[in-house]
Amino acid sequence: MTAIGARVxxxxxxxLLRGRGRFGDDFSAAGQLWARVVRSPIAHxxxxxxxxxxxxxxxxxxxxxxxxxxxxGLAIPVRLxxxxxxxxxxxxxxxxxxxxxxxxxxxxxxxxxxxxxxEDAAELxxxxxxxxxxxxxAEAAARADAPxxxxxxxxxxxxxxxxxxxxxxxxxxxxxVEIEVAIGRHSGVPxxxxxxxxxxxxxxxxxxxxxxxxxxxxxxDLLATMLGIDPALIHVHAIDAGGxxxxxxxxxxxxxxxPWLARTLGRPVKWAEDRAEHLVAANHxxxxxxxxxxxxxxxxxITALADEVVHDNGAYCRTHxxxxxxxxxxxxxxxxxxxxxxxxVRVVLTNKTPCGTYRAPGRYEGTTAREQLLDVAADRLxxxxxxxxxxxxxxxxxxxxxxxxxxxGTDVVLDTGDYPALMAAxxxxxxxxxxxxxxxxxxxxxxxxGLGVAVFLEKSGLGPCDTAGVMVGETGAVRVLSGGTxxxxxxxxxxxxxxxxxxxxxPQAVDVVNGDTDLQPAGTGSWASRSTVMxxxxxxxxxxxxxxxxxxxxxxMLEAAEDDLVVTGGTVSVRGDPAVxxxxxxxAQAASPASPYLRPGEPAGLAAHRRFEVTHMTYPHGVHAAxxxxxxATGRVRVLRYLVASEVGRAVNPALVxxxxxxxxxxxxxxxxxxxxxxxxxxxxxxxxxMEYQMPTAAEIPSIDVLLTELSxxxxxxxxxxxxxxxxxxxxxxxxASAVRDALGLxxxxxxxxxxxxxxxxxxxxxxxxxxxRP
Amino acid sequence: xKDMHRIRLRVNGRDHELEVEARRTLADMLRHDLGYTGxxxxxxxxxxxxxxxxxxxxxxxxxxxxxxxxxxxxxSTVEGLSAGEELSDLQQSFSDHHALQCGFCTPGFxxxxxxxxxxxxxxxxxxxxxVRELIASNLCRCTGYQGIIEAVLATxxxxxxxxxxxxxxxxxxxxxxxxxxxxxxxxxxxxxxxxxxxxxxxxxxxxxx
Numbered sequence: 010m011t012a013i014g015a016r017v018x019x020x021x022x023x024x025l026l027r028g029r030g031r032f033g034d035d036f037s038a039a040g041q042l043w044a045r046v047v048r049s050p051i052a053h054x055x056x057x058x059x060x061x062x063x064x065x066x067x068x069x070x071x072x073x074x075x076x077x078x079x080x081x082g083l084a085i086p087v088r089l090x091x092x093x094x095x096x097x098x099x100x101x102x103x104x105x106x107x108x109x110x111x112x113x114x115x116x117x118x119x120x121x122x123x124x125x126x127x128e129d130a131a132e133l134x135x136x137x138x139x140x141x142x143x144x145x146x147a148e149a150a151a152r153a154d155a156p157x158x159x160x161x162x163x164x165x166x167x168x169x170x171x172x173x174x175x176x177x178x179x180x181x182x183x184x185x186v187e188i189e190v191a192i193g194r195h196s197g198v199p200x201x202x203x204x205x206x207x208x209x210x211x212x213x214x215x216x217x218x219x220x221x222x223x224x225x226x227x228x229x230d231l232l233a234t235m236l237g238i239d240p241a242l243i244h245v246h247a248i249d250a251g252g253x254x255x256x257x258x259x260x261x262x263x264x265x266x267x268p269w270l271a272r273t274l275g276r277p278v279k280w281a282e283d284r285a286e287h288l289v290a291a292n293h294x295x296x297x298x299x300x301x302x303x304x305x306x307x308x309x310x311i312t313a314l315a316d317e318v319v320h321d322n323g324a325y326c327r328t329h330x331x332x333x334x335x336x337x338x339x340x341x342x343x344x345x346x347x348x349x350x351x352x353x354v355r356v357v358l359t360n361k362t363p364c365g366t367y368r369a370p371g372r373y374e375g376t377t378a379r380e381q382l383l384d385v386a387a388d389r390l391x392x393x394x395x396x397x398x399x400x401x402x403x404x405x406x407x408x409x410x411x412x413x414x415x416x417x418g419t420d421v422v423l424d425t426g427d428y429p430a431l432m433a434a435x436x437x438x439x440x441x442x443x444x445x446x447x448x449x450x451x452x453x454x455x456x457x458x459g460l461g462v463a464v465f466l467e468k469s470g471l472g473p474c475d476t477a478g479v480m481v482g483e484t485g486a487v488r489v490l491s492g493g494t495x496x497x498x499x500x501x502x503x504x505x506x507x508x509x510x511x512x513x514x515x516p517q518a519v520d521v522v523n524g525d526t527d528l529q530p531a532g533t534g535s536w537a538s539r540s541t542v543m544x545x546x547x548x549x550x551x552x553x554x555x556x557x558x559x560x561x562x563x564x565x566m567l568e569a570a571e572d573d574l575v576v577t578g579g580t581v582s583v584r585g586d587p588a589v590x591x592x593x594x595x596x597a598q599a600a601s602p603a604s605p606y607l608r609p610g611e612p613a614g615l616a617a618h619r620r621f622e623v624t625h626m627t628y629p630h631g632v633h634a635a636x637x638x639x640x641x642a643t644g645r646v647r648v649l650r651y652l653v654a655s656e657v658g659r660a661v662n663p664a665l666v667x668x669x670x671x672x673x674x675x676x677x678x679x680x681x682x683x684x685x686x687x688x689x690x691x692x693x694x695x696x697x698x699x700m701e702y703q704m705p706t707a708a709e710i711p712s713i714d715v716l717l718t719e720l721s722x723x724x725x726x727x728x729x730x731x732x733x734x735x736x737x738x739x740x741x742x743x744x745x746a747s748a749v750r751d752a753l754g755l756x757x758x759x760x761x762x763x764x765x766x767x768x769x770x771x772x773x774x775x776x777x778x779x780x781x782x783r784p
Numbered sequence: 785x786k787d788m789h790r791i792r793l794r795v796n797g798r799d800h801e802l803e804v805e806a807r808r809t810l811a812d813m814l815r816h817d818l819g820y821t822g823x824x825x826x827x828x829x830x831x832x833x834x835x836x837x838x839x840x841x842x843x844x845x846x847x848x849x850x851x852x853x854x855x856x857x858x859x860s861t862v863e864g865l866s867a868g869e870e871l872s873d874l875q876q877s878f879s880d881h882h883a884l885q886c887g888f889c890t891p892g893f894x895x896x897x898x899x900x901x902x903x904x905x906x907x908x909x910x911x912x913x914x915v916r917e918l919i920a921s922n923l924c925r926c927t928g929y930q931g932i933i934e935a936v937l938a939t940x941x942x943x944x945x946x947x948x949x950x951x952x953x954x955x956x957x958x959x960x961x962x963x964x965x966x967x968x969x970x971x972x973x974x975x976x977x978x979x980x981x982x983x984x985x986x987x988x989x990x991x992x993x
Contacts, residue, residue, distance in 0.1 A: 025887025028822015028862035251888030497886025675928030
């Protein structure tokens with residue numbers, strides 16, 4: 010009996026179902042003030058004046074501040090610095106002083122005793138900006154004569170990863186296939202906007218923060234540095250988060266402004282972002298254009314792969330720096346045998362909202378480009394799409410595969426799996442579920458059906474380490490203190506299962522606290538599909554240590570040899586004699602400070618803290634398949650069926666893994682068909698409500714089939730787990746693109762995502778088509 | 785000067801009397817004046833539906849209604865769905881079908897579904913198409929909606945059985961799987977993973993190897 014692998018009900022559910030969750034805007038403090046951020050209405054220009062005087066005199070207003078009122082030189086640094094590229098000239102200030110570079114950039118903040126009064130006062134701030142030409146297209150922004158966002162120009166980074174002699178391989182190739190693919194600007198858009206309450210204690214100088222998620226310890230330390238105080242004075246409390254997806258929990262200007270105001274004013278200050286703000290203020294993502302080419306030998310085997318990527322990063326380099334473009338090119342070869350590779354990326358700044366990560370950063374983009382290329386190549390080479398992939402997928406005997414590149418500071422070593430077998434299993438599952446039959450059945454008149462297939466390679470379990478504490482109370486209750494954070498993914502349940510498994514207790518007896526910086530001051534957060542791997546294995550180590558300690562103490566209590574004891578069902582008993590037993594609670598009592606069972610020098614308490622370290626990531630992988638129906642007259646695409654096949658090493662809770670895969674696929678379909686942050690030529694955003702930024706509803710998302718496999722335990726961690734947070738979205742853009750291409754019978758690629766009705770109609774009208782629909 | 789109005793309303797069976805500014809939304813009033821923070825604001829422009837509450841039994845986006853408009857009404861929020869520590873059948877069904885992840889949109893879906901369950905003919909078999917259309921009213925960013933649809937279908941079916949077992953047996957959805965709206969019966973993966981969560985809560989904890 011093990012708690013790992015069971016579909017245990019989520020520990021988070023009862024409070025969330027009763028409305029007892031505690032989200033950012035749910036926290037309030039006596040005497041709190043409400044902050045309202047005033048944002049630039051202009052995409053690019055010199056700030057001549059920010060006049061706060063009328064706002065300061067308004068009813069209920071306590072303070073109004075602009076850049077000149079803040080300490081000088083405040084800029085938000087890069088959290089994920091890679092490749093040693095200096096981005097210090099492109100960082101975002103907390104409040105814009107001389108120049109504004111995107112619509113939505115914070116210029117001032119007003120604090121009032123009521124949120125409505127704060128909004129009224131914000132309207133009274135007079136902003137005078139000398140408008141400059143805006144640049145909204147990254148290709149144009151990269152040109153020497155483009156309007157400059159920064160004195161150093163608009164190209165923040167230009168780097169190439171790769172190995173082997175790609176140039177020669179292309180020259181000698183039997184076939185070279187090249188396409189261009191663009192990915193639209195979209196992002197995580199969690200349903201809860203951001204929010205924060207900062208509560209100062211003027212007596213001690215300490216500060217309580219409610220509203221930091223994802224990487225609370227990093228954000229605490231950064232905030233302390235920016236405020237010039239000891240990090241120990243800042244207590245970031247654990248809260249519920251209404252979805253993360255990479256966006257929430259990075260350090261934004263408001264993460265400094267709200268605590269700074271609270272300390273400066275000596276009053277609790279609260280900020281609740283509204284949706285209009287979120288759509289221009291929180292990280293955008295994804296926008297890239299790829300010029301991707303593959304060289305093949307006569308047998309359809311890839312001899313080289315090359316990609317030229319233009320990454321539109323918006324107006325600044327934020328906390329992710331250039332991690333997304335780096336991941337794009339580092340992960341681009343995916344699960345294939347690629348003897349030579351060259352991936353160049355130019356990171357270009359434009360007058361739009363700055364970008365960061367969104368679930369499967371770089372992989373959604375790169376997988377779309379690579380898989381679309383393989384579809385086009387299969388047609389050119391006269392090969393079946395699946396067959397072409399089979400010829401090029403790395404086989405199980407070729408793993409671990411050392412790809413001579415690094416990403417996020419780690420070597421790229423594809424650790425384990427059987428990619429061709431999973432591809433074959435996916436095809437079999439599609440057939441079993443009737444995908445092919447349904448694709449070839451005529452739909453409504455004038456509709457075209459197509460099947461899409463795309464293979465993905467993910468990465469998870471980024472180190473270097475995470476920490477966990479496990480303690481057993483004198484009632485027998487188990488408490489896990491983790492460095493992960495709850496973002497809705499069910500991490501409390503997963504960690505409870507892992508602790509319960511090691512300790513031989515019921516998961517319901519385990520309480521998990523995540524993301525509290527006083528309880529776990531060295532935690533490294535939840536992101537990059539790392540928590541089940543990193544926090545999970547740290548919990549496993551700590552709980553195993555508690556079990557060993559419990560056995561040692563029980564041996565003294567029962568006057569038995571440790572080897573003769575078994576730990577199960579919350580008790581330690583003598584093997585073969587279950588009546589001779591002590592409960593974990595009794596053992597915890599025996600570990601109390603004055604207990605006669607403690608030897609001199611031994612610490613009191615039944616608890617352990619452990620750190621889990623890794624040097625390499627582990628690489629989940631899988632296949633997506635989509636069945637789409639296209640109306641060429643209107644351009645409307647409907648996804649009728651969708652399958653995600655994914656290898657995760659070991660599913661701690663299969664229901665939660667399936668939920669992650671389904672939810673990811675739904676988001677990915679949104680990015681493939683609907684979601685786009687559009688701008689006009691002056692840099693004004695034109696997707697500023699949910700009427701224009703269209704997220705998929707239940708009408709657009711079909712039931713999603715899942716083929717979950719646990720055939721290749723990760724070799725790099727004791728639990729054998731891989732992350733499961735991103736495989737559901739990774740290949741969704743690629744699979745939908747593949748299905749639409751198939752439906753329209755295009756000879757080329759789909760050119761760009763999202764496949765909105767006007768774009769699909771244009772493809773149907775002007776794209777070169779083999780023949781409509783599948784045979 | 786604030787334009788204040790004294791109003792009375794009943795929330796989850798409890799009477800409240802308060803002074804509220806004319807422009808204050810019902811959502812803000814419930815959350816910040818009365819402490820019903822289970823009502824969530826996801827967009828404040830009526831699209832996402834996270835703030836859905838029932839006013840006199842009907843679903844309302846509380847971000848689009850002023851607090852003063854609730855004067856004299858009876859409001860139901862997520863906090864009132866279960867009595868005591870037991871989850872309601874619908875709440876339990878959401879948990880059983882993994883119909884929530886972050887839980888932020890969940891109160892809105894619960895109240896939307898409660899209104900649907902209350903107004904539908906309790907003896908009629910629920911169809912996936914009608915539940916899907918209902919669920920398309922609100923946004924969820926985590927689940928892909930599948931669990932939510934299954935949870936509502938299961939609750940409708942359970943309540944139908946409770947209302948009259950004979951009616952229930954006539955057309956059990958298990959025997960007649962509802963097709964996906966796209967494609968009719970061929971599209972309904974009766975043998976796919978969609979079927980597995982229907983095993984219910986009793987099965988799941990004991991399921992582990």
